[in-house]
Each structure stands twice: as C-alpha cells, then as structure tokens.
C-alpha cells in the first residue's frame with residue numbers, strides 16, 4: 001500500500017531522515033514505533049507529501065506521493081495531533097463542510113454512530129473543546145468516508161482510557177471487516193500491541209526493523225542466568241544479546257535471536273558456570289524498551 005525507499009530529509013544541518021526504507025502492506029496494521037525525535041512524524045509527513053522530501057521514492061496506493069490527488073485522498077484517512085481543523089466550526093458543521101468532498105464515499109450512518117459513541121458535543125465549536133474531544137472530531141473527520149488506508153500519527157493523545165479502548169476495538173473491527181490498511185505511530189505500545197500485525201521501529205532517521213509482531217516476539221527473550229559466585233561479563237558476546245549486565249551472581253540480557261531448539265543449550269556453553277537459567281517471553285513494550293536502550297548505548 002505504501003513503499004518508501006531511501007527517504008531523506010534534512011532540516012538545515014540536522015539530517016532527520018537518513019535513508020528510510022519501509023513497507024506498509026495492504027490489509028495489515030503496522031505499528032510505527034521509535035524514540036522521541038527518531039523521525040516518525042517526518043516520515044509520515046513526507047510519505048503523504050505534506051512535507052517536501054529531499055531524496056528518495058515514495059509510492060502510496062501505486063501513486064508517487066508527489067502526485068497524490070483527490071481520487072487517492074478520498075481513500076486515505078489521516079489523523080495527527082498537529083493536524084489543523086477549522087476551529088470555528090461545530091462538529092455537525094464540520095461534517096457538512098467535509099461531506100461534499102467525499103461524495104458517495106461518505107457514510108452518514110457511520111458518522112452518526114461515531115458522533116454518538118464518541119459522545120461529541122454538537123453545539124460547541126472545536127476551539128472550545130478539550131484536546132481529547134478535538135482528537136475524536138479529527139478521527140471522525142478522517143474515518144467517516146471509510147478510507148482504505150488509515151494513517152494515524154499519535155492518535156491517542158488526550159483520549160481517556162475508555163475512549164481509547166472503544167476506539168481501538170472499533171478500528172480493529174473495521175480493519176478486519178473491511179480489510180483496511182492501518183499505519184499507526186504511537187508511544188502507547190500496550191494499546192498498539194493489541195491489534196498490530198506488524199511493527200516497524202525507527203531510530204535516528206533509519207528504520208531498524210520491520211517485522212510481523214509474532215515473529216518479533218518469537219525471537220526475543222529476556223534471559224537471566226544464575227551463578228554460584230560473582231561473575232563478570234566476557235568482552236565479546238553475540239551481537240544479538242542486548243543490554244547485557246551483571247549484578248553479582250546473575251547475568252541478564254535480552255536475546256534478539258532466541259531459538260527454541262538451541263538457545264537454552266547455548267547459554268551454559270558460553271557461561272560454563274551457569275547453574276540456572278530463566279527465559280521469559282517479552283511483551284512488545286519490553287522488546288521496544290530493550291531495543292531503545294541498545295540504540296542509546298550504541299550512540300553513547
């Protein structure tokens with residue numbers, strides 16, 4: 001649905017995107033994660049041509065991003081915390097304003113359902129609404145025409161937990177029922193974990209990995225090795241063992257290359273004094289934190 005190749009973007013002397021390669025496949029939910037300032041919003045803006053790119057190729061629904069026009073925009077829903085809406089309008093007026101742009105694609109029943117479920121006030125101007133209410137109005141404005149491609153940049157900011165939950169369940173339902181493609185950037189990894197099929201992680205302007213969530217969780221494990229006495233870390237460890245540290249009688253690390261059939265035999269071979277091992281599956285959040293920590297130590 002979206003293909004990004006060697007995307008580069010510079011802000012004066014700062015190289016924000018340093019050759020981003022990313023695929024957002026059709027019919028899947030791709031979570032786009034990364035530390036603050038890693039380049040998520042810039043990638044999304046360049047991919048949708050809201051921001052001029054310096055170099056690279058971006059194709060959205062088979063169309064060069066620079067040539068996106070009304071037929072494509074009628075099939076793309078974009079929500080961002082920073083997206084400006086006409087603040088002087090009420091929600092019903094906003095709907096009246098947007099509806100003609102989407103013709104028969106606009107789904108009035110869906111619009112009404114979302115207004116009801118989001119409990120949006122009807123007589124208040126957007127400028128007088130809370131941040132969360134404005135976010136809900138933005139979601140409504142981006143989804144009421146049932147877009148095939150939904151791009152959400154930090155969509156949960158300002159939403160209370162109940163609304164987040166309802167919004168996510170609704171989105172999941174729509175995604176499954178209508179085969180929507182979703183590209184969602186968020187720091188709320190627990191929320192995203194519930195429904196993402198794939199995850200792409202960006203760090204310092206480059207995509208470090210893009211992978212199915214199941215595969216990622218299949219190969220990541222938190223490992224704790226126990227020894228009888230004090231132990232030290234060897235100088236060289238496999239590069240897929242992240243954030244290894246020792247605290248007296250234990251060594252802990254995150255194994256990014258865990259293999260069910262061999263890893264448990266490998267650990268005592270590398271550490272012959274190991275008396276006991278504990279190997280735990282990791283949540284997507286734990287995987288992200290382990291990777292982010294390893295990125296930080298790489299640049300330190």
Ligand SMILES: Nc1ncnc2c1ncn2[C@@H]1O[C@H](COP(=O)(O)OP(=O)(O)OP(=O)(O)O)[C@@H](O)[C@H]1O
Nearest residue numbers: 011012014016034035036037038039040041042043
């Ligand atoms: N308009 C701009 N002018 C100058 N620098 C910018 C601009 N927009 C982004 N940057 C810089 O580019 C880098 C990437 O920013 P971006 O907003 O894409 O990161 P992000 O991953 O979305 O971060 P966050 O998770 O904090 O929202 C940052 O170093 C940021 O300071």
